[in-house]
Amino acid sequence: MWSFLLLLYLGSVQCDYKYDTKYFKVPLDHFGFQRNETFNIKYLENDENWDRGSGPIFFYTGNEGQIELFAKHTGFMWEIAPNYRAKIVFAEHRYYGSSMPFGNKSLDNEHIGYLTAAQALADYAKLIDYLQGGALHPRYPVIAFGGSYGGMLAAYFRMKYPHVVVGAIAASAPVHMYPGMVPCDVFSRIVTSSFKIANAKCVENVKHSWPLIRKYVANATTSEWLHKTWKLCDPIKDGKDTDTLIQFLQSMYETLAMVNYPFPSDFLVSLPAQPVRVVCQFLNESLTDEKLLEGIGKVLQTFTNYDGKSSCVDYKKGSDYGNLDASGWDYQACTEMIMPMCTTGKDDMFEPSPWNFTTYSEDCHKKYNVYPRPDSARIEYGGDRLQAASNIVFSNGLLDPWVGGGILNSISKSVTTVVIIDGAHHLDLMPSTQSDPASVQMARSIHRQNIDKWIREFREQWRTKP
Numbered sequence: 001m002w003s004f005l006l007l008l009y010l011g012s013v014q015c016d017y018k019y020d021t022k023y024f025k026v027p028l029d030h031f032g033f034q035r036n037e038t039f040n041i042k043y044l045e046n047d048e049n050w051d052r053g054s055g056p057i058f059f060y061t062g063n064e065g066q067i068e069l070f071a072k073h074t075g076f077m078w079e080i081a082p083n084y085r086a087k088i089v090f091a092e093h094r095y096y097g098s099s100m101p102f103g104n105k106s107l108d109n110e111h112i113g114y115l116t117a118a119q120a121l122a123d124y125a126k127l128i129d130y131l132q133g134g135a136l137h138p139r140y141p142v143i144a145f146g147g148s149y150g151g152m153l154a155a156y157f158r159m160k161y162p163h164v165v166v167g168a169i170a171a172s173a174p175v176h177m178y179p180g181m182v183p184c185d186v187f188s189r190i191v192t193s194s195f196k197i198a199n200a201k202c203v204e205n206v207k208h209s210w211p212l213i214r215k216y217v218a219n220a221t222t223s224e225w226l227h228k229t230w231k232l233c234d235p236i237k238d239g240k241d242t243d244t245l246i247q248f249l250q251s252m253y254e255t256l257a258m259v260n261y262p263f264p265s266d267f268l269v270s271l272p273a274q275p276v277r278v279v280c281q282f283l284n285e286s287l288t289d290e291k292l293l294e295g296i297g298k299v300l301q302t303f304t305n306y307d308g309k310s311s312c313v314d315y316k317k318g319s320d321y322g323n324l325d326a327s328g329w330d331y332q333a334c335t336e337m338i339m340p341m342c343t344t345g346k347d348d349m350f351e352p353s354p355w356n357f358t359t360y361s362e363d364c365h366k367k368y369n370v371y372p373r374p375d376s377a378r379i380e381y382g383g384d385r386l387q388a389a390s391n392i393v394f395s396n397g398l399l400d401p402w403v404g405g406g407i408l409n410s411i412s413k414s415v416t417t418v419v420i421i422d423g424a425h426h427l428d429l430m431p432s433t434q435s436d437p438a439s440v441q442m443a444r445s446i447h448r449q450n451i452d453k454w455i456r457e458f459r460e461q462w463r464t465k466p
């Protein structure tokens, strides 16, 4: 009871959406005929408001994680479904959550090869065909929704299967982040500018912290002080630990920028409203030495322990914070989803770290025995050459570092864009709250207008079907 009241008091977005958990059998390999195994993908379904005669299906193209997480945080679909008398489906991406083709061995090198975006889209198409009753002339218009990688999938789904989905809301989809398309430091520059908006001193302090951290860990006494002050689970023993810690910090700043929502959220980790502004309060004046590192320590505590559940900072855990469970993503990033990332230390607040495809590629080979194909996603999905596509809305928030790989200018009459000036990572798909800026309310209203139009067009076509 207490926690319920507390959540209300915080105005937190804790919605209790109801759905049935179902499973659907899909082929392991949609594109070849020699492997004939099948396995189950999970999907979540809600028919409560559905008009079974001709109501639409709102279909979330699951991304890299357990699907329940996306169902919980995609309030937009739940909020508009009653008006449309729509069925809601959240489909889990193969190789994530419980949609594992080879159980707990799925991520082993000999089994992971069927983890591709194309296979996942083919799963979704097959599931929708089943939901349409295998009809030659399906009667239910299907709208694809997705955020982030899920947004890329929603857009790709409409491009590759226009006969299956009538349109796609692709939120914060970095479809333009592939090699050669944008400078590799665009992401880190936007992270930095999100922090600068909160407080310019904050950026200076973070910038100055890196050499200081390296200095402190090089000395046994000060290293021990840092270990204690930052409440690290493990001491920093060597250069490898130092790099791991620095990567953890960098990824912390990146995540804070991504989930810089106007309300408290537990999307990736549990955080207060406007987390960037909150953590920058600890770094709001020019700090040096212990004071600076103590400030960074407070940022770390806010990030790792806002809910008071963790006793120490597990910096060796890496950037998979637990809510997402996205271990398969590393393989996708090593095969087709190559998004070059670098930092320069000039226009961003990080230590310089160039993008080196050779070492990236060798690391992938070591880990998965595969070499990445840097051009394959561009060739397969077209980057931003989407003049031949239709009925896709790309929405992006300017506070979100992924906007650097997003499409910001409309491509045609029916491949359009929505820019949310004060929005973080797919804020428009999140449950609405009283703290929503006008820009995101506007974005949602544009989404609804497009959905109306796509459904209307579908019904006109259906009535006059040959």
Ligand SMILES: *[C@@H]1O[C@H](CO)[C@@H](O)[C@H](O)[C@H]1NC(C)=O
Pocket (backbone or CB within 6 Å): 036, 037
């Ligand atoms: C799958 O392939 C195996 C070996 O080629 C064969 O024995 C089996 O009958 C096939 N199963 C199905 C369901 O087609």
Ligand SMILES: *[C@@H]1O[C@H](CO)[C@@H](O)[C@H](O)[C@H]1NC(C)=O
Pocket (backbone or CB within 6 Å): 103, 104, 105
């Ligand atoms: C993997 O699954 C098998 C069978 O379900 C189980 O016996 C085994 O303990 C699991 N291994 C791990 C590491 O979870």
Ligand SMILES: *[C@@H]1O[C@H](CO)[C@@H](O)[C@H](O)[C@H]1NC(C)=O
Pocket (backbone or CB within 6 Å): 219, 220, 221, 222
């Ligand atoms: C390590 O730091 C301590 C405390 O600042 C200092 O007294 C000591 O001289 C340093 N040791 C070395 C080897 O630099």
Ligand SMILES: *[C@@H]1O[C@H](CO)[C@@H](O)[C@H](O)[C@H]1NC(C)=O
Pocket (backbone or CB within 6 Å): 281, 282, 284, 285
């Ligand atoms: C920094 O934040 C602290 C705590 O919120 C506040 O007391 C202090 O006045 C702020 N300093 C500046 C320069 O704004």
Ligand SMILES: *[C@@H]1O[C@H](CO)[C@@H](O)[C@H](O)[C@H]1NC(C)=O
Pocket (backbone or CB within 6 Å): 354, 356, 357, 358, 359
């Ligand atoms: C990338 O790394 C490799 C191996 O460490 C090195 O030989 C090469 O010069 C680097 N390339 C660039 C462009 O920095």
